[in-house]
Amino acid sequence: MQQIKLFFKDFSRLIAVHYRENWWVGLFAIGALSVVTIYKYINIINIYSNIGWNQELLTLFKHNRELCTALIVFITAVYSFACTLKTYGDKERIHDAMMLPASHKAKFFAEVLYSLVLLPLVMFVILFVTDTVTALICQNSEENIVLINADKEHIYSLPSYLYAILFFHSITTLWRADNSHIAVRTVVVMTILFLAFYVNTPLTYPFIWSDFTGVTREGLHIVFNMEISWASSELGKILHYLIYGTLPIMLYAISYYKHKERSL
Amino acid sequence: MITQNDTTPIFLQIKRWIEDHILRGEWSAETQLPSVRELAAEFGVNPNTVARTYERLTLDGTVRSARGIGFFVGENAKEAIVSRRREEFVAHTLPSFVEQMKLLNIEPEEIINAYNNHKDENRK
Amino acid sequence: MIKLNNLSAGYSKRHPVLQKLQTTFAQGNIYGLLGANGSGKTTLLKTICGVLFPLDGEISAMGYTPQKRESDFLKEIFYIPDEFSLPTLTVEKYVDTYAQFRPNFSRQKFESALKAMNFTFGEHLHRLSLGNRKKFLISFALACNSPLVIMDEPTNGLDIEAKRSFRSLLASEDLTNRLILISSHAVTDLEHILSAVAIIHDGAVVINSTIDAIAANIAFTSSTNCNDALYTDGLRAIVKAEAEWSDVDLEMLYMAIHKSKDFRQYVIENFSGKESVCNR
Incomplete structure (x- = not known):
């Protein structure tokens, strides 16, 4: 019990340390997303008033969500970078967090919380609040059901976004790895997530021109625009697995040679 | 200091x-x-x-x-310090002072005069 | 308090900066760590802190393995690097945020140290000049009352008055079960405040001894009347100690060790012991 209390004390202090210095970065990030989100949804409301509910509007909703989610990922990544470079990339601040008397666990979880969880969580909240408000404005019970289902479809693309978030986080973690097994764990988690979910989005195929034709109740459909052989599509998959898999390892290596002082 | x-x-x-x-x-x-x-x-x-x-x-x-x-x-303490410094003075400072006097041909009278002048100045 | 056991440290396994160090630093001392640029002073300090990992051998500080960076160890140590910058906070916010991690932090000690060194209040920390930054972190470090305080070139950037205050602050520290380790080129700034010194030469600790032990063995005098000087630079000489105490001239000691192999040999032979064993 004592250990847990100590952990939470350390943990909350570390969060305080982070936000005392970086509150403005977070505020700016949330502000940016709010502006974009609200703007895009106002757009939807306008279109609704012209065409009412139909498939197009639904598609627009989907695309919007995807855009905003991608934006969340992007902003989280930039946020992580900004905070990291402020201290760990900076030769003159590098020792601060290393030498801060707090347990490794507390440092790791605090890091995960404010770069991976807290910020995206707030931003997802903004996204869903805007969703709900827009849906209320465009009220129609049948379409609302579709919207709710659309929620689930949206989740299918979440794994690759999750991967991207973790990927960026691994960069920042590895860059200043206090503890190498954090980095290793991150890579393992990423790999498992990636393999566990049937990812079926355009992002999955970086070398093959692909397109998605829209939404059905089963999920997003991908249509390949050109004639490809089985070999090319397999090669595409292998390549993307390689890229997604080895990039963290490469970063690990780069981090090692660049910052040997870290525990690697 | x-x-x-x-x-x-x-x-x-x-x-x-x-x-x-x-x-x-x-x-x-x-x-x-x-x-x-x-x-x-x-x-x-x-x-x-x-x-x-x-x-x-x-x-x-x-x-x-x-x-x-x-x-x-x-x-x-004061007396002890004074007596020890006296000893040091007699043992070290004085002999080299006398040596200098000899080297520079300074007469004892000059020393006595200087001492008296110093005493008078301090009284003022 | 700090034990080096066959320690090799540095940045590359093929060319370690420090090789096979075997020595201890005892508590109750204000230690000076002297050595040429690139000799490994900062490397040693960082290895003691746990920022750098040993390439070979072991190091233990207050019974902990620094490399593990355990929270309990980190609480007992404060490291002031040579170059550092401070966050975008005010003095107040900094203390509120960071002092929490230091259970023995004394607000009053912090403020009186800042005043003693003539710190200019009012600015955000990241905008402070080098001198003020140093004053700030030194005051904060001393106010944390950690058992082990490590400073890398603390006087670099301090004005004359601040250096005097710095010496006074160190002199007032209660050193029971504590160790203050200062690495510096500014020998004259620190000469009289040190109680022990370690000199690094060629990747090894050539001498690690208290000032008292050195003064008991060798004396520093003018070179006019000595025939068997251990070392001389023309003006001054190092000889075997006589009955009268002579203050240790650290600059001379340093130069002698760096310039004279014979003197190094003498030092290694005469200052061996638990505190200062060297393999070179």
Whole structure:
């Protein structure tokens, strides 16, 4: 019990340390997303008033969500970078967090919380609040059901976004790895997530021109625009697995040679 | 007060400083002296140095230490200092002074005159 | 308090900066760590802190393995690097945020140290000049009352008055079960405040001894009347100690060790012991 209390004390202090210095970065990030989100949804409301509910509007909703989610990922990544470079990339601040008397666990979880969880969580909240408000404005019970289902479809693309978030986080973690097994764990988690979910989005195929034709109740459909052989599509998959898999390892290596002082 | 140019060991410089205070009557018998750390902070030296000063002063009898309380000016400290400095003067300063007198052909009368003038000036 | 056991440290396993160090640093001392640029002073300090990992051998500080960076170890140590910058906070916010991690932090000690060094209040920390930054972190470090305080070139950037105050602050520290380790080129700034010194030469600790022990063995005098000087630079000489105490001239000691192999040999032979064993 004592250990847990100590952990939470350390943990909350570390969060305080982070936000005392970086509150403005977070505020700016949330502000940016709010502006974009609200703007895009106002757009939807306008279109609704012209065409009412139909498939197009639904598609627009989907695309919007995807855009905003991608934006969340992007902003989280930039946020992580900004905070990291402020201290760990900076030769003159590098020792601060290393030498801060707090347990490794507390440092790791605090890091995960404010770069991976807290910020995206707030931003997802903004996204869903805007969703709900827009849906209320465009009220129609049948379409609302579709919207709710659309929620689930949206989740299918979440794994690759999750991967991207973790990927960026691994960069920042590895860059200043206090503890190498954090980095290793991150890579393992990423790999498992990636393999566990049937990812079926355009992002999955970086070398093959692909397109998605829209939404059905089963999920997003991908249509390949050109004639490809089985070999090319397999090669595409292998390549993307390689890229997604080895990039963290490469970063690990780069981090090692660049910052040997870290525990690697 | 602690100068780089003075080649006397620092702990003796501090000793002299304390003795001067006693000679000038600023610290009379049974006055409590600054603690080792206070004096060390004053001069910016390691406390070990000041400890050595106090050790020497205790050996001389100028100062006595009360365990747990501090250091105090001893009885007859002033006289003790004066008599020891006299001894040093006679043993070291005087012979080389006389040597210089011989080298420079200075007569004893010049010394007596200088001494008297100095006494008069001080009275004014 | 700090034990080096066959320690090799540095940035590359093939060319370690420090090789096979075997020595201890005892508590109750204000230690000076002297050595040429690139000799490994900062490397040693960082290895003691746990920022750098040993390439070979072991190091233990207060019973902990620094490399593990355990929270309990980090609480007992404060490291002031040579170059550092401070966050975008005010003095107040900094203390509120960071002092929490230091259970023995004394607000009053912090403020009186800042005043003693003539710190200019009012600015955000990241905008402070080098001198003020140093004053700030030194005051904060001393106010944390950690058993082990490590400073890398603390006087670099301090004005004359601040250097005097710095010496006074160190002199007032209670050193029971504590160790203050200062690495510096500014020998004259620190000469009289040190109680022990370690000199690094060629990747090894040539001498690690208290000032008292050195003064008991060798004396520093003018070179006019000595025939068997251990070392001389023309003006001054190092000889075997006589009855009269002579203050240790650290600059001379340093130069002698760096310039004279014979003197290094003498030092290694005469200052061996638990505190200062060297393999070179």
